[in-house]
Amino acid sequence: MHHFEFKLGDTSNIKPLKAPESLVLKLLKKAEIMPPADKYSYVERRLKEEYMRNRNIKIAVDTCVHCGACIDACPTYITTKDLKNSPVGRAEMLRDIVKRRKNVDDKVLELLYTYYWQCLTCRRCGYVCPFGIDQADITRVVRGILFEAGLANRFAVVTIDKHIETGNLMGITPAATVNIITYFAKEIKNEKGIEVEFHIYRHDQKKMLKFRGGELVGEVERSQWPKAILFPSSADLFLNTETLKGYLTFLHAIKLPFAVNTRCVEVANFGLWTHEKLMKIEAQHYIDAARELGVEMAIFGECGHGWRAFKNVVAPVLEKEGIKVYHIHHLVVKAIKEGRIKLNPEANGDIVYMYQDPCQYSRGGDLYEEPRFIMKHVVKKQVECPQNRQLSWCCGGQAGMLADELKPLRLQYARLWYECAINNGAQHVVRPCSKCKGTLNGIIGDLNKMYGKNLTFGGVMDLVYKALVL
Numbered sequence: 237m238h239h240f241e242f243k244l245g246d247t248s249n250i251k252p253l254k255a256p257e258s259l260v261l262k263l264l265k266k267a268e269i270m271p272p273a274d275k276y277s278y279v280e281r282r283l284k285e286e287y288m289r290n291r292n293i294k295i296a297v298d299t300c301v302h303c304g305a306c307i308d309a310c311p312t313y314i315t316t317k318d319l320k321n322s323p324v325g326r327a328e329m330l331r332d333i334v335k336r337r338k339n340v341d342d343k344v345l346e347l348l349y350t351y352y353w354q355c356l357t358c359r360r361c362g363y364v365c366p367f368g369i370d371q372a373d374i375t376r377v378v379r380g381i382l383f384e385a386g387l388a389n390r391f392a393v394v395t396i397d398k399h400i401e402t403g404n405l406m407g408i409t410p411a412a413t414v415n416i417i418t419y420f421a422k423e424i425k426n427e428k429g430i431e432v433e434f435h436i437y438r439h440d441q442k443k444m445l446k447f448r449g450g451e452l453v454g455e456v457e458r459s460q461w462p463k464a465i466l467f468p469s470s471a472d473l474f475l476n477t478e479t480l481k482g483y484l485t486f487l488h489a490i491k492l493p494f495a496v497n498t499r500c501v502e503v504a505n506f507g508l509w510t511h512e513k514l515m516k517i518e519a520q521h522y523i524d525a526a527r528e529l530g531v532e533m534a535i536f537g538e539c540g541h542g543w544r545a546f547k548n549v550v551a552p553v554l555e556k557e558g559i560k561v562y563h564i565h566h567l568v569v570k571a572i573k574e575g576r577i578k579l580n581p582e583a584n585g586d587i588v589y590m591y592q593d594p595c596q597y598s599r600g601g602d603l604y605e606e607p608r609f610i611m612k613h614v615v616k617k618q619v620e621c622p623q624n625r626q627l628s629w630c631c632g633g634q635a636g637m638l639a640d641e642l643k644p645l646r647l648q649y650a651r652l653w654y655e656c657a658i659n660n661g662a663q664h665v666v667r668p669c670s671k672c673k674g675t676l677n678g679i680i681g682d683l684n685k686m687y688g689k690n691l692t693f694g695g696v697m698d699l700v701y702k703a704l705v706l
Contacts, residue, residue, distance in 0.1 A: 255393035267513035275385040296327040306361035323371040358630035359599040380511040391639035404470035410498035421450035432488040435495035462493035464533040469670035482697030500525035503539035540594030540669035578705040589618040590662035593628035594669035614703040621656040629653040633675025668696040
């Protein structure tokens with residue numbers, strides 16, 4: 237038996253480690269939230285306030301008829317068979333508090349923390365519920381209240397703190413950013429025979445540097461700064477390096493001068509599913525980075541939940557200031573339609589690809605046809621998962637599930653998309669999301685071993701990189 241044996245029916249013993257009080261207090265201060273004197277009465281009061289204010293919570297508590305549609309659609313319930321780990325089970329916990337059937341005590345807090353941090357916030361339930369109840373929205377509210385009361389997922393809070401302090405999740409320094417990007421520019425030169433041009437703004441030195449083929453050309457005067465900024469994922473600089481090469485090569489191919497600002501080498505926004513104020517603090521990084529460079533265009537890299545936060549929080553601000561906002565896929569589609577790039581699908585071989593929609597592209601970011609359009613031009617063979625677009629399966633690592641201690645649960649959730657791939661003949665799964673890639677990187681070996689397969693994965697820009705004819 238594989239060492240990740242999983243017992244169905246009770247997941248109460250699988251929960252994320254709690255963040256240290258000092259770190260929670262630090263972030264509460266940054267978010268200008270006063271920690272409550274009595275966390276029990278505070279949680280009860282805040283949940284009742286949200287019940288009166290939030291349509292989703294009110295409908296979940298008052299109107300849900302337990303039809304079971306969400307249970308049949310929920311990946312957390314389907315794969316664990318724990319009723320508490322379902323939209324109905326989580327709503328019942330709220331009902332007990334809001335309708336005063338239970339007082340909030342340590343046991344109730346622990347239940348809320350355990351099961352609201354097992355939710356993937358994938359929003360699949362919201363698309364099948366006849367009343368439109370969006371459990372992901374409720375999860376975000378409950379987690380936010382728990383955070384206000386001092387109870388938070390350690391992995392999420394540590395990551396948010398790192399992002400706020402350094403501008404990225406991994407704490408990559410400006411010097412390291414330069415070294416990494418120039419290294420892969422040299423790799424592009426060796427593999428493609430071209431010298432990609434790009435700029436890096438060293439925010440610590442207040443200097444705009446120009447590079448060609450990975451070599452420094454020199455410092456650029458303010459009047460010559462590029463008018464576009466690229467937001468890559470910090471993970472693109474370490475794990476998803478083929479994606480990074482895809483960005484650099486594509487933007488070079490369409491002759492679009494762009495810069496990376498070392499103060500914001502990130503596409504993720506963990507505040508989206510931890511607390512709204514933290515989400516807005518992180519969102520401000522992108523706004524400030526674009527303003528600092530005085531750009532006219534902001535280009536967002538591959539990340540689902542990051543794109544949802546960027547599209548809904550950052551983009552409206554930038555657009556009002558005259559800064560056009562694009563996902564990198566939008567630009568690729570435009571370039572293909574205008575005949576500005578040449579692609580050779582042969583370069584990606586004869587293997588069978590399956591595009592799987594990241595949750596927050598298809599159920600939060602309005603981005604599901606663009607990646608498919610690109611796929612048609614960069615690969616020869618592909619199949620669809622029957623559960624696609626708005627009903628796609630989550631990778632299993634959304635919303636804080638990437639914590640090491642949650643790996644057994646993450647593996648269980650992931651079996652849905654994995655089985656869909658292998659049952660439909662796919663050999664390579666395409667998921668253009670930084671969190672999806674991070675999840676698959678940590679579990680694909682285990683899943684391949686469990687099923688006796690050799691499924692591989694990557695992003696869309698990885699395939700664009702290989703297919704580009706230059």
